[in-house]
Amino acid sequence: MQLRADILSIEAGGPLIVVINRDDAAELGVISSDRVFVRYRDEHAICILNISTEDEPGILGIYGEVKEKLGVNEGEMVSVEIARRPESLDYVREKINGQRLTPWKIQRIVGDVVERHLSDIELAAFVTSLHIHGVSMEEVEALSRTMIWSGKQIDFGRSPILDKHSIGGVPGDKTTLIVTPIVAAAGYSIPKSSSRAITSPAGTADRMEALAPVDISFEEIKKIVNDIGACIVWGGSIDLAPADDLFIRIEYPLSIDPLLLPSIMSKKKAMGSTHVVVDIPVGVSAKIKTIAEAEQLASDFIELGSRFDMNIECAVTEGSQPIGYNIGPILEAREALETLYGRGPHEIIDKATNLAGILFEMVGNEEGKKMALELIQNGKALEKMKQIIEAQGGDPSVKPEDLVPGEFYYDMPAPKDGRILWFNNRDLVRIARAAGTPNDKGAGIQLYAKTGDKVSFDKPMFRVFAEKEEKLENAIKQLKNLRPVEVGEKVGEDMMKKRIGKPTAPTREFILER
């Protein structure tokens, strides 16, 4: 069937979609969500069909992605035929029905994901099935492998390549900004690609961006790492694992992440990592609740690593409260810099030197933690950080006091005399996001006390910063409904936590950070 192209000024954000009039669809023998083969000159695309009741016959509505693929212009004629259902859909259905997928079948599915041949409905069914039926180690391996194939890979021409990854979930975790320069200061290569925040107040890329640009090209990364051994860049700009981004688009609204392991593995492998320490924070309001859960996840990481010839060790870390005293891109960059200047809080130094120390020991050093600590104390880590900032186009002379948060703030008073008994990470995240993070880099929260510290009635426990007055008000509004901090003399003083007299909706926030 010949149809006239009507270019729609819109993108589907994933699948290749064309829109056809109901009568034309009937004539063609297709219905909504069937696939059609669209041909324009020498180009073609397999597209997913939407049916319009309003458009006139003879017209094919073309989304942005399809226009780009075909190079067709408004008003030109394209030919449209029924396309075969992609074979990968049969494998998606096998997974829906609980079968294990062979590597060959997984390859077909991931291939069709990257080619945008699967609709959101089909992808969601696949991701949901992976979550419900579970993913075997064989499937994780095959998913990782095909996700690696689908993206770019950097060969730095050297070994070892060290890396550090956190599964996330604890606010204020600026450890990467300290571990990376420590490791590079010892002469090792650590090309760190990191993500922006998805559901948190700041990702490592957001934090680093307060110090230097992070949108660095493939070639520049190679050059920087070659020169100084390290970088801290945004992974999104270098197309490391395009399939992963397409899966995250589906996982996020569903609050499930069955592809966590392949996602991380494919990104590490793409950077050529040989030795990786994976940080698994554990705590009631963290992503992983118990050490037993952390052990299971760690075993999977190590097993998976061994299949990709990658040494992996995991660090199960304290995740019951924020890391350090600051949450939000600028505030966290400042605290990281202070730590490199030797003035950081104990917990950040302890966490960073432990993680760097594990990496040092993995590549044959002894007393890794001590070695890491020395590199902070003798200023070499700071020196390396300045090199990284400069190489990425930032100002290496930046001092902690140059990093200034938003001008609007609100001090949250303690409700009574006592000690901080616990934090609710998720409530802190909500408040920080209401204040404008991660987009407003100066927004965030500064804590004046941590768990176990004394607070006094009506004296501030923490300060909320915002760049915009309106957003500060949003954050204050959130504060009234949430309970980010519990104050008391000791746990158990107040045994009653909540009285429930009618059914309540469960609120479970999902942390998706990669």
Added chain:
Amino acid sequence: MQLRADILSIEAGGPLIVVINRDDAAELGVISSDRVFVRYRDEHAICILNISTEDEPGILGIYGEVKEKLGVNEGEMVSVEIARRPESLDYVREKINGQRLTPWKIQRIVGDVVERHLSDIELAAFVTSLHIHGVSMEEVEALSRTMIWSGKQIDFGRSPILDKHSIGGVPGDKTTLIVTPIVAAAGYSIPKSSSRAITSPAGTADRMEALAPVDISFEEIKKIVNDIGACIVWGGSIDLAPADDLFIRIEYPLSIDPLLLPSIMSKKKAMGSTHVVVDIPVGVSAKIKTIAEAEQLASDFIELGSRFDMNIECAVTEGSQPIGYNIGPILEAREALETLYGRGPHEIIDKATNLAGILFEMVGNEEGKKMALELIQNGKALEKMKQIIEAQGGDPSVKPEDLVPGEFYYDMPAPKDGRILWFNNRDLVRIARAAGTPNDKGAGIQLYAKTGDKVSFDKPMFRVFAEKEEKLENAIKQLKNLRPVEVGEKVGEDMMKKRIGKPTAPTREFILER
């Protein structure tokens, strides 16, 4: 945030979607697939967000459905805020995680489906979870009830209201066109709403449309049934169960139908049915393969009926080959009319009188089948059918010979002397659809022999009809690759069915007919 409306000439076919520039989204603190609250004057809508990298800031792209809901015009200002995640998403997540849903939670989900607050991704995850975890009878009941609430209901002000439903899956099943007039000829009310074909060559609505219009309004249906006791209309025109149509949109591409029971129940209840016979065809290439499976489904139907004060009986019927000799809207309407004229094949008369007979016995008659047969033989069923055709705006004097299939045809010769050993329903369906059914009403297949009948080498076994030469060629092309009919002396003559030397993709066609 105030944004200028850019009306997109496009519909999403379900969810309410708006498109926003990436920077505006970051400022608002939302990411793709989050929900926003869009307000225009006194109207508002909770919409699902798509993010565009190409659109300029300050603009809100608005899909057709959202424009309709808000009544906003191009260039007008709308306000956009972050919306709370719908509560129903927490329940969708509960189902993903294998929990049983309470009626209250199901009500929230179906409500948000009808309000278009859930995205395709979320709906697909829900439907997939229902399929994998199964749907308990309590959930089926609650789903049915809320799907009934979401649509219209007809009160005919009389009782009993009889109905007949087939779960479908066997081509050529024109039984409804015969059962309906038989039942009404006995003085009972049988307001039949039926579907168009989704994956088959003809639905009852398509068949009936060869005789009379089926797109009949709510008020007209009431009047017709009041006057003559019966109608055969298209359910899609009367909005009986809007939630169901939205679920079918998701089930179809996934080839799963966990909502089969609620779908049927809600439609029957909407018509006020009190006594329903459900036809469950059984056969290797039918939807239900074994009598044991049919028994399970029948028990569920009966149990569900009892919860809605509806008498249900099920008929497990022969489904291993097409019903009668004709497939395709016009060909089937012709065969049905011939049957009412007393010239139908035994199997159609047997099936129709059995089903009508069960209904007669359910409402207190004895020897129902005999009673049904008499109504065919004495011409009363034909007389009633003419009344139905006339009431719906068709020509009551139509004769079978007036119903002429497409002018192009191809006779498929028998490959050798022998008997028809079996049919493959699904291959027949593919061929009929390639020939143009259900859209081309004159397309289809006429069988010259059925299972057990003798065929002679090179003499035609069946004829494929098409309205367009090009489509006939498509059908012939399909014929070469498929194996709709097996010919031999007896089963077992040829023990080898297929030799497999390399992995093959499973092809399992899915039958979705309601």
